[in-house]
């Protein structure tokens with residue numbers, strides 16, 4: 076695993092007063108728990124920001140840190156240590172939840188680097204035609220018509236086997252397109268992790284576009300699944 | 306802080322238990338009657354003639370009042386914990402309790418019991434206090450810290466209400482642990498250390514399903530789901546409703562108007578349910594007030610058809626939990642059954658179907674008593690928190706929040722900020738601003754649940770951010786941090802970032818007690834003082850001594866006495882005299898020892914009396930009649946029979 080260099084701001088330990096950098100969860104001198112460190116989710120695990128993570132190593136580190144930080148280990152500690160254990164563990168859990176999931180991890184890293192990532196809200200903008208990827212315009216138009224028909228038929232208590240089959244086929248197609256996006260994203264991970272500043276900027280731009288496309292496809296698939304399962 | 310013991314408590318809908326870690330194994334602490342289970346029943350004794358507050362009794366002794374004075378007894382109070390007025394009202398359609406007349410919307414509902422009113426937390430506090438006393442009696446030392454279990458699917462308000470109850474009972478609640486997770490801990494102590502397990506927990510009033518991954522002593526919950534309105538009570542109510550309807554239709558008697566008759570019938574319904582777990586048919590045979598008899602056979606097939614809709618309601622949460630964990634039934638290595646209702650064969654069949662167990666040559670785990678396993682797990686967690694024992698030092702529980710946390714956004718929709726099944730503690734930071742120039746307050750509505758509209762979710766609290774420096778609209782930047790702690794309870798803090806000023810937050814929990822209210826409900830706090838503690842131990846020891854002495858007093862009238870050898874009679878008389886004398890002194894431990902000695906001296910006599918009672922019963926009389934003939938000592942549990950002393 077890539078490790079963070081000792082570059083963070085120095086602060087003094089609350090317990091032994093020896094200086095250490097503010098990215099650490101425990102004092103290197105007296106091992107006491109420290110208030111929540113500054114720095115990003117990657118630094119919680121002692122990592123520099125990168126995308127191609129080893130998930131089993133991440134889990135192992137998560138368990139190791141949980142054993143030391145968890146409030147269960149501080150049930151009878153002084154109030155300040157109790158508070159820090161709670162805050163540090165919340166940070167650890169938030170970090171782990173974000174980093175172990177590939178899409179969340181990518182979004183998080185891009186946001187760290189100033190990219191504006193569309194938030195996934197209750198899908199208000201998903202019908203906005205300007206957001207439809209150009210190569211999918213025709214298919215999406217067709218699909219929306221079929222979804223409307225399907226819902227109308229459902230309401231009347233009718234079943235339309237042909238329509239059902241057609242929707243299922245569309246779902247398979249969009250599932251396949253999602254897989255392609257995921258594959259492309261992974262390729263960009265490598266480009267970002269290993270590239271120089273220029274390559275990173277290019278990879279970043281490509282990933283923002285891929286994440287937009289993925290979000291769009293995801294909403295479509297969800298719509299179809301909901302309509303089929305209703 | 307004193308490093309006393311930490312006990313584990315299962316505060317159940319039907320029964321409650323307290324357990325502790327005895328060396329490497331968790332053990333349930335019996336009550337004074339020798340029973341491990343304390344029925345979660347609270348009764349108010351009659352008003353004392355001279356005025357003052359009536360005594361509150363808990364457990365088996367309270368259960369006795371159910372038939373005689375049902376208006377002074379409450380059970381299944383867990384169903385009311387942390388609930389609002391409307392929810393409580395709908396619960397009360399099924400339970401014969403009365404709300405206090407003066408309860409207002411927005412207040413914590415109070416239950417009318419005799420001439421007094423109690424919040425659900427206070428009722429639970431009485432149960433907790435009883436368990437605390439049982440533990441103190443057992444250890445002969447004060448117990449002030451506990452782990453208490455709650456259904457995994459309990460929301461914030463229900464958890465807070467449980468913590469409040471602990472405080473009222475004089476207990477520092479070190480942790481709330483989810484019941485299915487506790488059960489997994491109890492099983493995990495001596496089990497293979499790697500695997501994925503599902504815990505199916507169908508108790509008296511709640512249903513939980515949790516899926517956990519075990520690895521190197523870490524119990525990591527993957528997902529949880531459930532229904533806090535589903536349990537054995539629902540099955541009892543189905544049987545009860547049938548009986549009440551049939552009695553009304555066939556005999557023209559409306560028993561619903563007679564609370565004590567309904568209680569009697571409920572007991573029969575429960576007996577029938579229990580019998581149907583082992584037998585093919587159960588019977589109702591009840592004498593009605595008008596002299597008629599209501600007789601009815603319930604074959605198991607009819608029973609299973611009847612309860613199918615109830616059991617089927619557990620399937621959805623199981624499937625959702627699997628989906629949330631990203632697992633198929635085949636990927637579940639073990640299934641653990643928890644809760645008395647899992648004794649029902651139809652429940653076991655359903656679990657088998659849901660997790661494809663038989664098809665894979667597997668069986669659900671039922672090795673630990675389903676009534677006790679949660680308390681045992683709570684004791685394990687208590688030991689982890691105490692941090693002093695080798696057997697649990699490698700163990701750690703990572704639990705999740707069962708429900709998503711959200712904020713009401715424009716248009717009444719919910720912006721989710723912490724997703725369900727997030728490992729706790731978990732946090733989220735949100736930014737808010739003002740909509741009007743000079744605005745100094747911002748109101749935030751926090752909800753819990755999975756629905757799209759805030760109105761369909763559970764309202765947790767309204768926060769009022771006050772003291773925002775007056776600025777142009779949209780300029781203030783208020784950072785609000787939401788943190789769900791290890792008990793699953795929400796904490797909120799806020800800061801205005803431009804001025805750096807900490808915004809003041811006024812929390813109005815939608816259903817909950819204020820700190821001051823909890824303070825005012827703390828049960829008689831004399832429990833804390835060492836002096837009073839010693840006094841109480843002495844009183845309890847004397848009471849126990851008196852119980853056994855009065856039983857022995859009547860012994861010579863029993864035919865069994867004549868069967869004893871002379872020296873056995875002599876030993877009993879000597880032990881009796883010794884206890885009678887020591888009882889006058891102030892040494893609780895000495896009284897205990899003498900009580901135990903008398904108990905041992907009378908053991909063979911008690912056996913002889915039991916034999917005599919059984920023989921009488923076989924001759925065509927009931928045990929109860931036999932008991933009357935022989936004196937109380939026969940049917941009353943031998944007061945010291947199962948209690949253990951250190």
Ligand SMILES: [Zn+2]
Nearest residue numbers: 088091102105
């Ligand atoms: Zn230090």
